[in-house]
């Protein structure tokens with residue numbers, strides 16, 4: 001059913017004629033949602049509860065033709081755009097005030113070719129959609145660890161999964177992409193076609209166009225794998241973190257693990273008497289035979305006496321949904337920052353533990369992800385992503401319930417991040433980044449030698465910076 005048309009203004013504050021909107025609607029098969037429509041308020045909400053943006057119009061696309069119509073309508077009428085995949089970006093880039101939100105959340109089909117071991121995934125799919133289809137064939141694509149996260153945003157920014165050390169990031173498993181450009185043209189990007197665009201899409205974010213389809217190569221995995229989830233009391237933090245840092249030095253690529261400073265969630269999955277107890281968690285997956293994984297990861301379960309050890313053989317699909325209940329859409333105000341660290345020596349470990357002790361919200365996570373393995377075997381200039389040498393990614397995922405605590409939590413997160421910057425080369429992972437403010441030039445530091453080339457690719461494919469609600473790379477010829 002078509003919506004009733006309402007007046008909308010462009011980015012210059014000029015009202016767009018009703019006939020123009022009518023013409024757009026006639027060329028649009030999906031749904032146009034205006035401010036007065038009853039589903040407007042639910043459609044503008046993204047994962048982070050703190051994001052409260054009011055788009056002028058939301059265009060829920062059903063396919064490539066709708067995306068082209070929406071891009072052309074916005075460009076011809078001077079409207080700014082935001083692009084929505086899974087809506088999980090913590091900075092809220094999927095929506096914006098007064099923009100046309102091009103929403104792909106109804107484009108979620110996944111088609112697996114079990115012979116070639118590839119999958120075609122539409123631009124609005126979530127990782128749940130991908131895992132569901134691929135696991136039917138005993139295959140997997142490296143994606144997010146929360147099932148509702150969008151494939152699009154996660155992949156374009158890199159993509160860190162529970163199998164990252166075995167097969168690299170999501171971008172390292174991307175074979176090709178269909179893209180609608182700012183001029184409304186539809187192109188394919190791969191190693192052999194528009195190779196510069198394909199290079200830029202792998203780490204350069206949503207800067208270059210709207211990806212309507214991703215083609216991934218898949219890996220044999222599952223249905224069952226071994227997962228370590230061992231919660232130690234926080235008083236053991238020093239011992240556990242130090243042991244884990246050493247363990248990761250020689251861990252095989254099949255083991256991908258994180259060390260997380262957290263609190264036991266108030267959730268029926270956990271004994272009530274432990275709720276909100278501060279813990280340090282060692283979590284990780286073995287991407288291989290479960291019995292091998294159990295043996296190899298046993299030391300991670302014996303660092304001290306655990307408060308709770310949920311390590312076991314699980315269906316891979318279950319692991320991919322394990323964190324869902326604690327990170328539900330619209331539940332938590334969230335401000336995240338992160339930084340790559342080459343090393344995590346004793347001094348730095350102590351600083352992280354000290355900062356974690358200051359955390360007042362049990363929902364917050366301070367996660368340290370072990371990297372390298374297959375990630376670092378791809379050269380820093382092979383994809384736009386840039387340097388891949390870091391051993392760890394520290395992410396400060398501050399999350400809280402009460403709006404009155406917003407400022408305090410944002411300031412604390414920035415403060416912690418600024419302290420950590422001194423121990424890093426300044427590269428951040430844009431997928432876990434709430435803001436672009438920092439003492440240094442975060443884009444240049446993060447993309448390094450690739451920054452200039454990215455600006456040139458941007459100038460070729462999006463010379464007027466039409467796609468700018470992202471970690472924005474300005475076009476430079």
Ligand SMILES: Cc1cc2nc3c(=O)[nH]c(=O)nc-3n(C[C@H](O)[C@H](O)[C@H](O)COP(=O)(O)OP(=O)(O)OC[C@H]3O[C@@H](n4cnc5c(N)ncnc54)[C@H](O)[C@@H]3O)c2cc1C
Pocket residue numbers: 046047082083084085086087088089090092093094104123124143144145146148149150151152153154155156157158159160161205206207209210211212327431432469470471
């Ligand atoms: C609970 C949670 C868990 C997470 N877990 C992981 C994880 O395990 N690993 C990891 O690497 N990251 C993870 N992330 C971070 C995640 O990668 C980013 O938030 C990512 O931006 C989400 O993608 P999305 O499509 O859901 O986002 P959206 O908010 O929809 O979009 C994010 C950005 O991508 C652009 N974009 C979206 N769709 C398209 C498209 N089709 N074409 C072009 N541009 C597009 C948008 O314009 C925007 O700039 C997690 C985030 C959350 C909130």
